[in-house]
Amino acid sequence: MNGVITVGMADYKTAKAPEILLTAGLGSCIGICIHDPVLKVGGMAHIMLPSANGSLGGNPAKYADTALELLLKEISGMGANKSRLKAKIAGGAQMFSFPGKPPILKIGDRNAEAVEQELKKRGIPLLVMDVGGSFGRTIHFDVGTGELRIRTINHGEKVV
Amino acid sequence: MEITQLQLDALREIGNIGSGHAATALSILLQRRIDMSVPEVWAVPFEEVSVIVGQLDLPQAVMYVKVEGEAPGKAVFFFSVESAEIVVQALLGTDVPLDLFNDEMAQSALQEVGNILVSSFLIALTQFSGIPLQPSVPALAIDMIGASLEAIFLEEGMLDDTVLFIDTQLSGIPKIEGQFIFLPDKGSLKKLLGAMGL
Numbered sequence: 001m002n003g004v005i006t007v008g009m010a011d012y013k014t015a016k017a018p019e020i021l022l023t024a025g026l027g028s029c030i031g032i033c034i035h036d037p038v039l040k041v042g043g044m045a046h047i048m049l050p051s052a053n054g055s056l057g058g059n060p061a062k063y064a065d066t067a068l069e070l071l072l073k074e075i076s077g078m079g080a081n082k083s084r085l086k087a088k089i090a091g092g093a094q095m096f097s098f099p100g101k102p103p104i105l106k107i108g109d110r111n112a113e114a115v116e117q118e119l120k121k122r123g124i125p126l127l128v129m130d131v132g133g134s135f136g137r138t139i140h141f142d143v144g145t146g147e148l149r150i151r152t153i154n155h156g157e158k159v160v
Numbered sequence: 161m162e163i164t165q166l167q168l169d170a171l172r173e174i175g176n177i178g179s180g181h182a183a184t185a186l187s188i189l190l191q192r193r194i195d196m197s198v199p200e201v202w203a204v205p206f207e208e209v210s211v212i213v214g215q216l217d218l219p220q221a222v223m224y225v226k227v228e229g230e231a232p233g234k235a236v237f238f239f240s241v242e243s244a245e246i247v248v249q250a251l252l253g254t255d256v257p258l259d260l261f262n263d264e265m266a267q268s269a270l271q272e273v274g275n276i277l278v279s280s281f282l283i284a285l286t287q288f289s290g291i292p293l294q295p296s297v298p299a300l301a302i303d304m305i306g307a308s309l310e311a312i313f314l315e316e317g318m319l320d321d322t323v324l325f326i327d328t329q330l331s332g333i334p335k336i337e338g339q340f341i342f343l344p345d346k347g348s349l350k351k352l353l354g355a356m357g358l
Contacts, residue, residue, distance in 0.1 A: 008207045009310060025216035025306020028314055048206065048314055062206070095311035096224055096299040107314050136307025138217040153219045153303050154261045 004140075007031070010062040012045035012071045014078060017144025026091035026137045028108035030115050032068060033088045033141040033148055034124065036080035042143030045071045049107070050114030064114040072122065085124050088148045088160065089115055090139050092131035108132065128160045163324075168201050170356050175199025175326035177288050178281035179340055182237075183330055185280035189273065190250045190332065197329035203322050209309060212327060213238075213339070216306025220244075221260060223274025223300055224312055227282060229293035231348035231355075234312055235278045238305060239338040244270055246336055260302050267300055274298035281342065289355040313343075324349065 007013045007023040015021050017040035023031045026046070035042025045067040052063040060066035076082060092112035112131040119126050130137070130150055140149040151157045163171075176199055187194040202212060210216050221244035227233040239247060245258050248266045251273070258266045275298050282293045301308045313323055323343060330338040344352060 009209065009306075010206045025304040025310065027304075027307030027309075027311040029310050048310070059205070093307065093311070095301050095303065095308050096315075098226075098297055098299050107311075134301075136217065136304030138304065151217075153217075 007044045007046050009046055010048050010059050012043060012061050012067055012074075014041065014043035014071070014074045015143045016041045016078065017142075019143060021141045021143060022139070024138045026139065027093055027095045028091070028111060030064070030089055030091040030111045030131070031137075031139045031141075032064075032071065032115055032119075033090075033139070034071060034075060034085055035141075035143045035146050036075065036084045037086065037146055038084055039078070039080050040144040041075060041078045041080050042141065042146075043071045043075050044139075044141050047111065047115065050110050064111060065118050068115070068118050068122070086146060087119050087124050087126045088128035088130075088141070088146070089119075089126065090128075090130040090137050090148065090150050093133050093135055093137070095134060095136065097134070130160060163203060167353050167358050170353060170358055171201045171326055172199050174285060174288065174352065175201065175328055175342065178284045178326075178342065179328035179330070181280040181284035182277040182340060183328075185276050186273070186330065186332070189276060190247060190336075192250070192332055194330055194332040194336070197331075199326050199328040201324070201326050203324040205322055206310075206313065209313075209323065210306065213305050213309060217304040219303060220305040220308070221270055221300070221302045222305065222308040222312075223270060223277075223298050224308070225274060225278040225298045226296040227278075227293050227342075228296060229291065231289070231291045231293060231344060231351040233342060233344040233348050234315075235281060235295070236309070236312060236341045236343070237274050237277050237338060238308070239336070241302065243336045243338060244302070246334070247273060267302075271298045271300050274300065277340065281340070289352055291351060291355050
């Protein structure tokens with residue numbers, strides 16, 4: 001498709017209207033979408049874990065804190081005004097549960113919490129938070145309008 | 161850890177033996193011929209997982225089993241929803257269309273398939289390596305393949321940038337397409353290779 005930019009796992013991309021950012025098959029990961037509605041630019045990150053703290057290093061786009069930092073830097077580099085930025089996030093599901101066993105680490109929940117906190121820390125309003133559940137999500141983000149389309153296999157589709 | 165060509169060959173051989181047993185078990189279960197590809201060993205960054213599984217948001221039935229014992233890891237079988245339906249129909253001896261998303265009986269049959277396939281794989285692996293391994297109760301997700309795999313990779317907060325796994329394609333007539341992957345946990349790779357004198 002023309003004008004659709006795909007964001008892979010542990011990856012982030014920026015775009016300008018009328019481009020659409022896409023990430024497919026979010027499970028426990030979170031898709032962070034940020035845009036400047038006036039300049040009509042924005043970006044998306046597909047983060048996998050809450051924090052780079054204590055990690056063995058590696059790809060910074062994998063973690064909520066470091067990925068957001070990189071994404072914001074790039075969006076600012078496109079001329080976006082930090083005070084105008086708005087965020088929407090989706091993902092953070094718990095895809096599997098083992099009968100009789102509590103999930104050891106609800107990584108999806110922890111991811112959602114971490115992203116929420118990182119956005120708050122930077123004063124970026126979080127307009128939509130479509131997280132949790134036990135199903136995957138594919139998301140399309142229109143950086144011009146800020147529309148986020150969330151598609152699932154068996155739990156409907158919506159635009160928020 | 162760096163992997164040598166010799167070690168790759170050994171891992172492929174693990175895949176061959178284990179998946180061969182699993183394919184045979186599936187064949188007996190369904191009473192039909194199941195073919196198996198030559199296993200491939202992948203050590204790829206997360207970002208490239210789609211190269212192996214194809215389109216990340218296609219619905220697939222994923223049976224996930226944790227491997228416990230001295231060389232823990234994860235074993236995952238996945239079928240397209242259509243194939244999963246054929247498998248369950250063959251098992252239940254019916255050709256009535258099934259709603260896998262909501263039919264608990266069908267889901268439990270799929271879990272059982274996962275259980276049998278992974279157990280066969282592990283028995284072969286245990287015999288081959290001398291390392292005792294046991295499967296957990298299987299968990300099932302019928303959803304976007306990318307979402308399911310990502311959750312599996314991240315369980316217990318995996319920190320590696322690279323995932324290593326042994327990948328085998330299974331196909332049966334008519335129209336069964338499945339894939340089996342085995343992911344040794346970090347320390348397990350050393351143990352498995354060590355058991356083979358590598």
